[in-house]
Amino acid sequence: VLGFVFSDKARGKVSEIINGAIVHYRDDLDLQNLIDFGQKEFSCCGGVSYKDWSQNMYFNCTPLNPSRERCSVPFSCCLQDTHQAVINTMCGRGMQAMGYLEASAFIHTNGCIDKLVNWTHGNLFLLGGITLGLAVPQLMGILLAQILINQISDQIKLQLYNQQHRADPWY
Helix, strand or coil, rough: HHHHHCHHHHHHHHHHHHHHHHHCCCCHHHHHHHHHHHHHHCCCCCCEEEEHHHHCCCCCCCCCCCCCCHHHHHHHHECCCCCCCCCCCCCCHHHHHHHHHHHCCCCCEECCHHHHHHHHHCCCHHHHHHHHHHHHHHHHHHHHHHHHHHHHHHHHHHHHHHCCCCCCCCC
């Protein structure tokens, strides 16, 4: 709910997270696999466009960059041929040096932020159902734990009361 009430701030935070992930793409293999999965799944590349990959030190397009991947994008940005048995991991080489029209013949040029936001809006009921499905058992657990705490507290009070009123010698 907060994500849709403050959609501008949520979009800004998503942009910040994606751009941070692009910067640290090669630092963490799990992050790299997550980004590659997202780019393949949503048929997108980068945050706003494929040129966002210049933020990464390996893909940076400056002449001082000695990396082999200079001016490239990850293979997950590439248009996939369904008949291709082996994935060409260097298919994104030199794509940042090309214009949008030239690059669009080889890679997805649209960014992932808009696609992610559109997917979220399109699957709002699914996301709400999953969230509710996770929240209800947790709330039930909290409620049952509170009931148990109250019952234990009542038993302790009853036991203390009985100990204080055992003055009857015949008891």
